[in-house]
Amino acid sequence: MRELAQTAQLSRRSLLKAGALAGGGLFLSVTLPGMAQAATGGGAAELNAFVSIAPDGVITIVSKNPEIGQGIKTMLPMLIAEELDADWDQVKIVGSDYHPTKYGFQFAGGSMSTPMNWLPMRQAGAAARQMLLEAAALEWGVAPAGLRTSKSTITDPASGRTMTYGQVASSAAKSKVPDLAKVPLKDEKDFVIIGRAIGGIDSPKIVRGEPIFGVDTQLPGMKYAAFERAPVFGARLRSADLEAAKAVPGVEDVFVIEGGDNPAELVDGVAIVAGNWWIANKAREKLKIDWDTGEWASHSSANYDAQAKKLWAEPPKDTIVEEGDVSAAFAGAAKVIEAEYHYPFLAHVPMEPQNCTALVKEDGSVEMWAPTQMPQSGHQGVAKMLGVPGEKVTVHITRMGGGFGRRLTNDFMHQAAAIAARKKGTPIQLIWSREDDLRSDFYRPAGWHKFRAAIDAEGKLTGLEDHFVTFSTKGEIPMFAQMGPKVFPAGYVPNLKYTVSQMESRVPMGALRAPQSNALSYVFQSFLDEVAAEQGSDLPTLLLSLLRGKPDEPMQRGFGGESPGFSPKRAIGVIEKAMQMADWSTPAAEGRAKGFGFYFSHNGYFAEVVEASLSRSRQPVVHHVWAAGDVGKHIINPHGALNQIEGSIIDGIGQALGLAVKIEGGAVQQSNFHDYPLPRMPVTPTIDVEFVKSDNPPTGLGEPALPPVVPALTNALHALTGKRVRSLPIDRKLFA
CATH class of the missing domain: 3.30.365.10 (Aldehyde oxidase/xanthine dehydrogenase, molybdopterin binding domain)
Known part of the structure; x- marks a missing residue:
């Protein structure tokens, strides 16, 4: 995964090939060299997105990426169909096999399908449309520039003649192949499929119980x-x-x-x-x-917890990042805040083992x-x-x-x-049985964070330290058990230091929805809420004070090519929008309280407010969640987007309320849903979602809405009870 992340790049250069279908029609193959490079770690390979148009007008679009419920099987063909000016009612979508010489890099993860395919898939559709226009122009003896397309039909405004894509498809296969880098794309005001709420292409089959898994x-x-x-x-x-x-x-x-x-x-x-x-x-x-x-049979969650506390008492093993003069900031502080946070291992437990x-x-x-x-x-x-x-x-x-x-x-x-x-x-x-699935997973790593914050005589946050304790396997920290140097608020506090120590384990660890961010958001946003309270303020006010007046970070190269760096302006936009949506300045109803959380992950900005209370048994109850997100200028499929955000929020609430994998005797103790209780209908709150549109290419939505909801919930519980939730899952005994 790491090597792929280092080599995955997009390119505007593309090669289009066309051919005739047996029995008539157009078969379109799109080669995208940049994506092919991602699949081979730098070598030459091809990514082919295929469009075929039959004489009866049926357009078959191949969706190349795996479908796990994130809606990509519907969304990718929407991009092609938009620029093709296809009649969506005549579009048939099929999933592809794994075929690197045709499709290049095929995967579902990292919320990367949208940013990696936004331009290439549109270019594929636009090129196909251009070929159809040229074939129709040749048959009518007119210039292609004067023709118009709409819903799989070509029209000559001068004569009123029309022709369907199916009628001209075979001839189009002989048209000159356009340069994808130069093919004109639609003006966004003319979009009729992008931005349209379309149900998942497989949803009717799932409802009917058809065998598609x-x-x-x-x-x-x-x-x-x-x-x-x-x-x-x-x-x-x-x-x-x-x-x-x-x-x-x-x-x-x-x-x-x-x-x-x-x-x-x-x-x-x-x-x-x-x-x-x-x-x-x-x-x-x-x-x-x-x-x-x-030796692994002696490992347990309790033992890991004891080791973490021992490591906190020792000098850190390594420094992740150090900015400014942290020692001076603490030496001159009017007040120093300290807190310890912990989160557990988590399992994935998808419904299909x-x-x-x-x-x-x-x-x-x-x-x-x-x-x-x-x-x-x-x-x-x-x-x-x-x-x-x-x-x-x-x-x-x-x-x-x-x-x-x-x-x-x-x-x-x-x-x-x-x-x-x-x-x-x-x-x-x-x-695998359900027990196999839960006990043989690649778990979200547990972690321990010991924070210190320095506040000066004017009440400003001048210094921040985090001693992070995580795991290593054969001496190396697994990718998803790491913490990077840019975890917010790095770069926005004048004196800051993140350090790390690790303990050896053989518990397999991997990516869980919004990896790293799903845990780091909880500890950092919760501790910053503590800092804000000591300042006599609140978390969104503190965040805005850190962000205002700061420039956007430069473009960054990463998984999928270059993407915009962190933008304080975009962060401010969602923070203010969430405050407005939740009427943040107005107290919640009696017996309830509001909490705030913000995070930037997978190129998406989300700020969320949770309104919560306690039941008679002192169990936390989430009543309402307001979520504001910035994932660029376009929401390609609002139906799918809303599903992903709501699912992420429910997922995060479930993790906070009751999910933890415990290790005893070197093995996982949980076995099924009775002791690993996923959130069900009664846990689901009212969820309001609004998008803050920014002039940026669209990014993915499978993950960035999850991280902020966890600290928003724990911060709401502090506002309600005065008790800090410093360990997950939330223990209702804390509120007894």
Whole structure:
């Protein structure tokens, strides 16, 4: 992921190829070199977005990126259809397989699908429209510049003649291919599809219960598999007695799988193959396995907490960033505030547990049906594991019942392929149980922060320190357990220092919706709320005082190419908008209180206000959330955008109220929804959303609305009770 982030770039240069469909029609292939570079780490590859137009006028658009419920399967084709001037009622959308030479970088993560595809997909549609115009102009003997298009129809205003796209498609395949860098794009005032609320293309199928998810895959002669792995992270298999499991009626085979020590790939385990999954899963109870747990069986959440406190008492291991003279700021402070914050491990638990169907053929070729957010790494990993060339591995990307970052890691693909390799010629569907899914995750890392703030005699925040305690694996801090040097308010407090210490662990860690930001927003915005209270002010007032008069940061190069740096102006815009929406200056009704939170993540700016109370049992209750967001100038699909924001807010509230993964004996203690209670309908508050439009290209919405809601809730509870929530999930005993 890190290497991809360093190389993923967009380019305005593109190459368009056209061809005729069998039976007539236009087939359009768009090659985008910049995206291809992202897929190959710098080498030459192609990203092909395909448009085909049949004689009957049906336009088929291929949506290349994995669909995990974020709406990308609908949104990407909307961009093409807009510039094509297509009749949306005649558009058919199909998902693609993994095919790097056609589509380049295919993934779902980081809220990057919108910024990476905003321009290229529009160019693809505009180029197709230009070819259709030229074909019609040639047939009518007129200049293409004088023709007009609307809803898949070409009109010659001078003569009144019309022609449908289907009628001219075959001729258009012979038109000169335009330069995508020069093809004219629509004026935004003429948009009729971009900005239109369109329901998800698969939503009717989901409501009808049609089999469209990975777990619904059915193949002739298919068998089912369960996979037993070590409950203790880092453990290796010593020996296994398989006879009792083999004797279970309906079980067809049981065998040991030898793996390595990288949980993202293949680990040691025992595979059980049967005619149905229930039999395979139940037979696991008969296995007798001796695991070598090593030192990892002594690890626990309580032990990590004790280690963190010990590390706080020692000098930090490393400095993340240091600005100004922090020591002088504290030496001259009129008041020093200190606070310790903690957040736990979190699991993803998408509604569809991990699964993969694999077929290893006698010739060594491999075919897989995988609900994966990152097909590249799954494809490459399986090819390497089985020792076959990449071109002999085919990956069909299926619709996913949620992902939230879990399916960026493809351990389940490795397991399915390893089992199928032992049963050549037989399709094998590996399905994880809910318990497997919760206990074999790549978790949002837990973390500990010890803050100090210096306030001078005038009440100004002059210094800030954070000693962050996190984890390392084999001496290296995992990507999503890190904290960068630009975490706000870095750059906006004159004297600031972030330091870090780490403790060794084998708990697998990965990206969870709004990775890093989902935790850092809670601790930083909560502590800044403490600072504001000591100043006799409130959090939005403090934030505005830090941001006003500051210039925008320069363009930054990162995942997906260049993007605008942090903009204080845009931050101020959403902060003020949220205050206005929630009538911030007016106190909440009796028995309720409001709290504020702001964060910038994934190129999106969100400020949120939570109104909360306590139930008779002292359980926090969220009544209302006001959210103001700036994700650029255009909301491509308002329907999908609202879904993502509301989902993010509910997700964040659920995390704050009751979610935590606890480690005991080196293993996860939670097993299912009864002890990992995801938010349900009664928890859902009223949510109001407004967008602050700015003159910037649109960015993604799958993640940036989540981080601010957690501190907004904890800050509301402080305003209500005077008690600070310094550890998640919120413990109602704090308010007894």
